[in-house]
Amino acid sequence: MNVNDIQIVLTASLVTLACVIPGCFLVLRRMTMFGDAISHAVLPGIVAAFLFSGSLNGIAMIIGASLTGLLVTLLIELIQKKMRISPDASIGITYTFLFAIGVIMVSLLSNQTDLDQECVLYGDITLVPLDLGMWGIPRQIWIASILDIVLIITLLVGYRGLWVSTFDPSFAAATGIATVFWHYLLMGMVSLSTVTAFESVGAIMVIALLTGPAATAALFARSLPRMLVIASISGIISCILGYILATILDASIAGAIAVMNGLLFFISLLIRKFIRN
Amino acid sequence: MTSDQFIGFLLLEEPNVRMVVAGTLLLCGMAALVGCFTFLRKRSLVGDAVSHSVLPGICMAFLLSGEKNPIILLLGALATGLLSLILMEVLSRNRLTRPDTAISLMLSFFFGLGILLLTYIQHQGNAAQAGLDKFIFGKAASITEADLRLFLFSGIFITASVAILLRGFYLISFDEDFARATGFPIKFLRLSLSVLTVWTVAIGIQAVGVVLMAALLITPALAARFWTHSIGRMLVIAALFGMIAGYTGSFVSYLAPAMPTGPWIVVMATFIAIVSMFLAPGRGLLARWNTRSKNREKTLLENILKLFYQIGEKSGQLQGNILEEDLLNHRAFGHDELRKGLKRLTSKNLLESNLLTYRLTNQGLLEAQRIVRLHRLWELYLQRYLHLEPDHVHDDAEAMEHVITPEIEAQLELILGNPETDPHNTIIPPKA
Amino acid sequence: MIINVQDPSLEAHNLTVIYHRKPVLWNIDFSLPKGEIIGIMGPNGAGKSTLIKAILELAPLNSGYSKIFGKSLNEVRKKVSYIPQRQTIDWDFPASVSDVVMMGRYPSLGLFKRITKSDREIVRLALEQVNMTEYANRQISQLSGGQQQRVFLARALAQQADLYLLDEPFVGVDASTEAAIMQLLRTMKNEGKTIVVVHHDLHTAAEYFNWLVLINASLIASGPTEKVFTDELLRNTYSGKLTVLSQVGDVMREQNFPVREK
Numbered sequence: 001m002n003v004n005d006i007q008i009v010l011t012a013s014l015v016t017l018a019c020v021i022p023g024c025f026l027v028l029r030r031m032t033m034f035g036d037a038i039s040h041a042v043l044p045g046i047v048a049a050f051l052f053s054g055s056l057n058g059i060a061m062i063i064g065a066s067l068t069g070l071l072v073t074l075l076i077e078l079i080q081k082k083m084r085i086s087p088d089a090s091i092g093i094t095y096t097f098l099f100a101i102g103v104i105m106v107s108l109l110s111n112q113t114d115l116d117q118e119c120v121l122y123g124d125i126t127l128v129p130l131d132l133g134m135w136g137i138p139r140q141i142w143i144a145s146i147l148d149i150v151l152i153i154t155l156l157v158g159y160r161g162l163w164v165s166t167f168d169p170s171f172a173a174a175t176g177i178a179t180v181f182w183h184y185l186l187m188g189m190v191s192l193s194t195v196t197a198f199e200s201v202g203a204i205m206v207i208a209l210l211t212g213p214a215a216t217a218a219l220f221a222r223s224l225p226r227m228l229v230i231a232s233i234s235g236i237i238s239c240i241l242g243y244i245l246a247t248i249l250d251a252s253i254a255g256a257i258a259v260m261n262g263l264l265f266f267i268s269l270l271i272r273k274f275i276r277n
Numbered sequence: 278m279t280s281d282q283f284i285g286f287l288l289l290e291e292p293n294v295r296m297v298v299a300g301t302l303l304l305c306g307m308a309a310l311v312g313c314f315t316f317l318r319k320r321s322l323v324g325d326a327v328s329h330s331v332l333p334g335i336c337m338a339f340l341l342s343g344e345k346n347p348i349i350l351l352l353g354a355l356a357t358g359l360l361s362l363i364l365m366e367v368l369s370r371n372r373l374t375r376p377d378t379a380i381s382l383m384l385s386f387f388f389g390l391g392i393l394l395l396t397y398i399q400h401q402g403n404a405a406q407a408g409l410d411k412f413i414f415g416k417a418a419s420i421t422e423a424d425l426r427l428f429l430f431s432g433i434f435i436t437a438s439v440a441i442l443l444r445g446f447y448l449i450s451f452d453e454d455f456a457r458a459t460g461f462p463i464k465f466l467r468l469s470l471s472v473l474t475v476w477t478v479a480i481g482i483q484a485v486g487v488v489l490m491a492a493l494l495i496t497p498a499l500a501a502r503f504w505t506h507s508i509g510r511m512l513v514i515a516a517l518f519g520m521i522a523g524y525t526g527s528f529v530s531y532l533a534p535a536m537p538t539g540p541w542i543v544v545m546a547t548f549i550a551i552v553s554m555f556l557a558p559g560r561g562l563l564a565r566w567n568t569r570s571k572n573r574e575k576t577l578l579e580n581i582l583k584l585f586y587q588i589g590e591k592s593g594q595l596q597g598n599i600l601e602e603d604l605l606n607h608r609a610f611g612h613d614e615l616r617k618g619l620k621r622l623t624s625k626n627l628l629e630s631n632l633l634t635y636r637l638t639n640q641g642l643l644e645a646q647r648i649v650r651l652h653r654l655w656e657l658y659l660q661r662y663l664h665l666e667p668d669h670v671h672d673d674a675e676a677m678e679h680v681i682t683p684e685i686e687a688q689l690e691l692i693l694g695n696p697e698t699d700p701h702n703t704i705i706p707p708k709a
Numbered sequence: 710m711i712i713n714v715q716d717p718s719l720e721a722h723n724l725t726v727i728y729h730r731k732p733v734l735w736n737i738d739f740s741l742p743k744g745e746i747i748g749i750m751g752p753n754g755a756g757k758s759t760l761i762k763a764i765l766e767l768a769p770l771n772s773g774y775s776k777i778f779g780k781s782l783n784e785v786r787k788k789v790s791y792i793p794q795r796q797t798i799d800w801d802f803p804a805s806v807s808d809v810v811m812m813g814r815y816p817s818l819g820l821f822k823r824i825t826k827s828d829r830e831i832v833r834l835a836l837e838q839v840n841m842t843e844y845a846n847r848q849i850s851q852l853s854g855g856q857q858q859r860v861f862l863a864r865a866l867a868q869q870a871d872l873y874l875l876d877e878p879f880v881g882v883d884a885s886t887e888a889a890i891m892q893l894l895r896t897m898k899n900e901g902k903t904i905v906v907v908h909h910d911l912h913t914a915a916e917y918f919n920w921l922v923l924i925n926a927s928l929i930a931s932g933p934t935e936k937v938f939t940d941e942l943l944r945n946t947y948s949g950k951l952t953v954l955s956q957v958g959d960v961m962r963e964q965n966f967p968v969r970e971k
Contacts, residue, residue, distance in 0.1 A: 027374075028802060032381040033322050040488065082562070083554055089499050092321040096492030097547040100540035103414070103489075107537050160820045164812055167802055171864075174765045174791035175816040176783070208385030215378050221803040222848045251397035258389020265382060269373060372801070663735055663927035663954070680960050688956070 007138055008125055009243050011200050012257060014144035016235035018196045019209035021151045022189040024227050027214040028166050029186075032207070033088070034073065037095035038187065039194045039206035041072040043102025046198060047109065062195050069191025070184065072098060125200040125253045140200055147196045151189060155228075158185060163224055201254040209235065212261025216268045238264050294531060297538075300420035301523040303428040304484045305493060305542065307435050309519030311477045312494030313501070313512050314470055317450040321495045322377075323365065326384035328478045328490035330361030332391025335412055335479075336398060345409070347427045354479030355472070361387050362471050388487070415486035415539035417527055424483065431480055435473055439512070446470055447508050484523070485539030492543040493519065500550035503557035522546035576679045577618045579648045582627065583678075584608055585637050586645035590703075595642060598634035646706040652678040653699035653706075654689045660700045661693065710942060711739060712932035716779075718743040718872055718903040719764065723773035726756070726763045733759050735954075737773070739922060739931040746898050747905045748918035748934075752947050755925040757907045758794065761874050765791055777872060787816050790870035792861050794877050800850050806860050807845045810835055813867030835866035838893060855886030862890060866897075873897070875906045891917060914938065926954060 026032045042065040049064025072094060079090040131139045155162070165172040165182040172179050190210070197206045213235035214227070221227030241264075242257030249256070315324040331354035338353025339345060361383045368379035395409060411419055420428075439446065445466040448456040457463050474494075482490050501515035526542030555562050584607055589595035604615060619635055622628040627641035637645055655677045681689070690708075699705055717740035724737040734756045741747050749757050762768035764775045766782055777785045790813070813835065814828045836842045839859040844852070852860065858878055865873055879887050894904050898919075908914060914921065914934070921937040923929040923946040930937045930946070 027378050028799070030375045030377045030799075032377045036322075036325075036381055036384070084560075085499060086319045086321075088319055088321040089316055089495050092325060092491050092495040093499055093547060093550060096489050096496070096543055100489055100492070100543035100547070103537060103540040104544070107535060107540075157821070160815055160818075163804075164815060167804060167809075168793065168798055168812070170762075170767055170793045170797060171791060171812070173767050174786075174789070174793075175868075176786045177815075177820075205385070205389065207381055208389055211378055211381040211385060215374050215382050218374070218378075218803065223805055223808060224803050227803045246393070249393065249397045250400045251394070252392045255389045255392030255394075255396060258385050259393055262382060262386025262389065265386075375799075375801075659735075659927075677957055680957055682960060685956055685960070 005243070007141065008253065009239055011138065011140050011144060012125060012239040012243065012253070013236045014141065014148055015197045015200055016209050016213065016239055017148050017232055018144060018151055018193040019206060020213050020231045020235050021155050021228065022186055022193055023210035023214040024217065024224070024231055025162055025166055025186055026190065026210060027218055032211045033091050034076070034187065035190050035210040036207045037076065037091045038069045038072050038190050039203050039210070041095045041098035042068045042191060042194050042198070043203060044068060044098055044105055046195070047102055047105040051109070062192070065195040065198070066188055066191040068098070069187060069194065073184065073187045144196050147192055151192060154185070154189060158182070162186065201257065205254040205258050208258035208261050212238065212258070212265060216265045219268050219272050234264055234268075235261070296422065296425055297417050297420055298524065298527055300425050300428055301417050301484050301527045301538070301542070302520045303432045304481045305497075305519035305523030306516040307432050308477050308481045308490075308493035309497035309515040310436065310439055310512055311474050313498040313508075313515050314446050314450050315474060315494050316498035316502070321491065322380050323362070324474060324478070324494045325491035326365065326380045327358050327362055327475055328482060328487045329384045329391070330387035331358040331475065331479045331482065332412060332487055333357050333387055333394055336391055336394035336409070339398065339409060340394065347424055351427065351476070351479050355475050357387060358475035358479060359471060362475065412482050413486050413488075414537060415482060415484050415489070417484045417538035418530070420483065428480060431476060435477060438469065438473055442466065442469060443508075485542055489539050489543045492546060496543070496546040496550050497522065500546070500553040503553040503560050518546065518549050522549060572679070574621070577614060578622055579679055580608070581615070581618045581622060582637070582641060582645040583648045583652065585628075585641070586649050589637070596637045598631060598636045600634055648678055650706045650708065651681045651686060653703065654686070654693060654696070655681065656699050657693055657696055658689055710930040710932055710937055711928060712936070713740045714742045716743065717741055719775065719777055719905065721764065721773065721775045724760070724763055724770065724775060725772045726759055726768050727771045728759070728768070733926070734763065735927040737924065737928045739928055741903070741905065741922070741931070742920060743903050744898060744901050745903060745919040746894055746917065747903070747920040747922065748908045748914055749905060749922045749924065750908055750911070750914060750946070751924040753909070757924060758876050760924065761791070761876055761905070761907060765789070765874065788871045790865040790868040790873045792865050792873065792875045792878060795854065795857050795861060795881065800852070800857060802849060804849055805845070806841060806847050806849060806852070807832055807836070809849060809860050810863045810867050813864040816868060831867050831869065835863040838866055839863045840889065853883070854881040855883045858882050858886060858890065862893065871902055873902060873904045875904065877907050877909070879908065879910065911943070
């Protein structure tokens with residue numbers, strides 16, 4: 001293992017951590033498909049931010065993606081309530097449309113940027129060690145660490161609100177907790193994780209990181225804090241194993257990590273069955 | 278663009294264009310047909326997951342066979358697509374995960390596997406693999422004659438299957454429990470619908486790619502739902518919408534070859550859906566806004582007539598002349614609103630104006646009596662059957678009198694036994 | 710038969726609730742005494758649960774208002790405890806029994822205040838009162854229906870409220886739990902608490918409640934059990950067919966009619 005390997009695995013793990021935090025809540029709220037929708041639909045926001053600021057990193061992109069993330073959530077709810085369409089179809093039509101717009105924008109810009117369709121889907125984490133930031137540490141690691149810290153602080157500060165409004169929304173509302181606020185806060189967190197993940201693992205793989213570790217943890221966890229911890233650990237294990245698998249096969253790291261997250265879930269399922277018997 | 282180009286496209290002069298357009302039309306039409314059931318069964322996102330799940334099957338089929346034979350690739354796609362579908366069912370049926378988690382989990386696992394295998398194949402340097410990536414983003418322009426034959430066969434098979442099994446599919450989409458209770462072969466129907474869906478998806482992704490395939494299934498169905506309540510018509514309309522989207526989408530990328538076809542098809546389909554949301558009669562937004570404003574006008578006009586009657590009742594002169602200010606003193610109308618209402622009523626010949634005053638015409642009197650009658654009947658109903666106190670019933674009756682249809686009026690008369698006075702002991706005007 | 714009281718615990722004035730443009734509750738108007746166990750009864754679909762939700766502002770109010778201890782809900786939220794129907798919750802949730810009961814302390818802790826020793830003591834006592842002490846660390850997915858209901862009751866106790874609103878607490882609960890819950894509610898009543906229970910079992914109503922509210926879309930009766938629990942009023946509640954009302958509701962929904970004129 002050399003420095004490059006470590007840097008890549010570290011980046012993947014940091015991104016995983018950023019996805020695990022909102023991911024656990026999405027799983028418990030039965031809203032993982034919102035994560036799917038947001039991770040697809042932020043594409044036009046990211047491209048627009050690129051057009052606006054001329055670069056693929058920095059504040060503009062985070063703002064662009066977060067705004068589109070919230071916009072998607074709003075649009076889905078609007079279609080659902082005003083047009084009386086079932087939630088799954090509202091999600092489906094909204095995100096495919098926004099993603100299509102995003103892909104069209106990407107192909108219009110294809111000669112101006114290294115943003116291409118493949119990069120949108122499964123990122124390119126192997127480039128991480130090449131793009132150095134402060135103190136010779138890769139820029140992606142900086143970005144991911146900062147966003148991780150932001151997300152962890154949000155989690156700690158908002159823990160009570162997030163958990164009560166997830167577990168028992170009507171009790172939460174009756175005691176005066178603004179459930180709508182926490183809903184949108186969570187969606188904002190998902191958008192942030194998507195941005196973090198965008199360059200390294202690609203928008204589509206975000207769904208694997210949002211769901212996989214949380215689903216595995218939900219099999220065992222007896223409390224919410226433990227679920228968050230187990231999910232983080234299982235997510236990081238998947239990163240390491242996925243990286244090894246990808247190196248052996250000389251194939252996409254993002255794909256391998258997604259596969260490992262799925263495999264880990266199935267293995268956990270077997271282990272749990274074994275324990276219970 | 279020259280008009281020659283345009284006409285050339287319309288007439289499908291170039292064989293290549295003909296192939297692409299024919300292929301796209303078939304794919305989109307088929308997907309819309311099957312998608313109607315996906316939509317009606319509220320399984321749009323399952324369709325999404327299945328589209329992502331066919332990718333590893335395609336890659337494995339290629340790895341095993343070493344060639345890009347469309348039929349072998351299709352078989353591979355069917356295999357993993359169905360496997361993913363079955364796993365989703367098993368996970369959520371046995372409560373191993375929450376249902377939505379099962380969908381997301383299988384989507385990301387199979388798609389990850391697909392990406393893993395695809396990049397593995399690409400890095401092998403096998404020349405035969407070139408073009409496999411069209412399954413991710415779709416590439417309508419690369420449709421070959423062999424593809425087209427497969428599409429045509431699939432199109433005929435799928436349409437025929439839907440036509441034959443329509444009743445069964447309809448039943449399991451609408452009410453699975455009922456279908457089971459009446460002894461329909463649920464398992465067979467579910468399986469055939471799943472096979473048809475995965476099949477459609479497996480070939481549809483060549484046009485739009487895995488990510489956007491869900492849109493081909495859902496969006497035309499969703500748009501069609503706004504125009505009809507009958508399943509047969511919905512299928513036809515959805516297929517038509519799908520084909521229009523496919524046609525216009527390929528037209529755009531014909532004009533600008535750098536443009537990807539798939540996303541444009543999706544954008545066009547969504548455009549049709551948005552137009553449907555606004556314009557469709559009955560369920561569309563415009564139609565709903567229209568009824569709402571009509572209702573508001575009806576309410577206003579009826580309230581004014583009622584007021585004429587009530588003032589007339591007090592003065593003993595039902596068709597007496599009344600000043601605008603008198604009306605305003607009795608009820609808090611907006612000034613402009615009242616003017617507008619009076620004008621409308623005059624033009625409808627229910628009121629006649631005389632300098633500054635208005636009076637009910639004979640026809641207007643009848644109408645006013647009808648409204649007052651309904652109002653008082655409803656008050657009586659509220660008092661007798663909802664046990665509301667007499668001083669509480671007025672507000673509720675106020676809104677209802679405009680809603681009551683002649684059928685409901687007849688029922689009210691029946692259960693109230695043609696009463697003569699209301700809870701405030703005022704006389705209920707007799708039926709005209 | 711609608712009896713109003715002086716200095717009520719809970720009062721509703723002209724409450725009308727519309728869901729999806731369809732009226733569910735019409736013009737409900739009552740006041741309830743303090744320190745009693747009050748039953749809200751009516752047939753299926755009569756709007757019993759909706760009434761409680763409307764009082765707590767969880768359901769959209771179309772007109773009317775309610776007051777609790779003479780004040781608006783926001784002023785007395787901490788004094789009100791709501792126990793939703795058990796079935797509305799995903800019990801397969803990573804939380805222990807004491808985690809859930811501790812939620813009862815959140816209204817007074819707010820989102821950030823630290824949990825103190827006295828909070829833990831209150832939670833312990835609440836669990837003791839519902840006989841669930843030994844289950845404190847059990848995961849909630851492993852509880853029986855009756856035990857889940859006890860946990861919910863403990864959470865309400867931990868809130869130390871004055872008014873308790875319970876939505877169908879006896880559904881899917883074993884007989885011994887039902888008796889234990891009733892016992893506990895009586896103890897709470899003796900401590901001066903007011904308890905409002907949505908209930909549908911007529912057989913136990915007279916025994917359980919001192920005060921009864923009968924509704925079926927509208928208020929049919931409200932008063933002391935001995936005055937309200939009569940054949941005639943019950944017949945009015947349970948057999949009153951409101952077909953015309955629901956027809957009018959359907960027409961309103963189909964034609965997008967507003968329920969109230971502004």
